[in-house]
Amino acid sequence: MTDIIDKAAMALSGGLLVLGVVVMGLIETLAGKPFGAAPITNDAGEIVATPMIDPTIRTGLVLAGIAVLGIYAAYKLATPVPEETAASREVTAD
């Protein structure tokens, strides 16, 4: 049984990851060139088009999602392990 903290960690981290990569990626794509997260340069190396959404924001959201998982991991480490009867699920060999 997944408790509320597990579900919250999944929802928040997953939401941040998908927001940063997929949702904002879709917006960036629909906004026209550059379709990716890097600026377009001409032959002289001058920037001729920049992404609509600063990649710093997108990578920040993704890293925040990873950080949520890290915080959840720290929480699991800091809380006592529930006394469960794991042995009850084990099957003995015949």
Added chain:
Amino acid sequence: MSYQATNPLGEAFELELDGPWTAYWLAMLRVLTGWWFFHAGVTKLIEDGLNFAYGPAYMQQMTGTALGPIPVWMGNNLAWLIAPGVPLFETLIGLALIAGALTRLAAFGGVVFMTLFWVGNAGFGHGLVNSDFMGLLLFVTMIVLGTGRYYGLDAIIEKMEFVRQRPRLKYLLG
């Protein structure tokens, strides 16, 4: 992660395939991998439509690889398929993975693409294990673990009577 000394693979942090965290992460991997290919495909569709001329040209220069003459032959003889196929199939593979529909079939397509990219790009400056190879491994993982069953449409499709009567279809779903 904490675990019980009596059963390190038990309860506290599920490692079983029906574990909630496993299901969550496999779905995340599937969607993000799908987005990667969808984005690659749809931007080609926007820029070149169904005439991605770079595709056949890319394969024509794949000489001296582990795939032997196959890529060059494909580039020379299958341009009619590759030029529209690369943007179209990348887009469809991406959409299928995002939705979790026909996951294994789509991921097999991803394996074909990534095999060609890994060998063709030959970005081996830091060793054979590079990002192209990691992409290839991700698609293999999608197939092996049948990730469409986790928050994906294949979970529903596989319960349909049509599939129940034809269990072999699960090799394409999952």
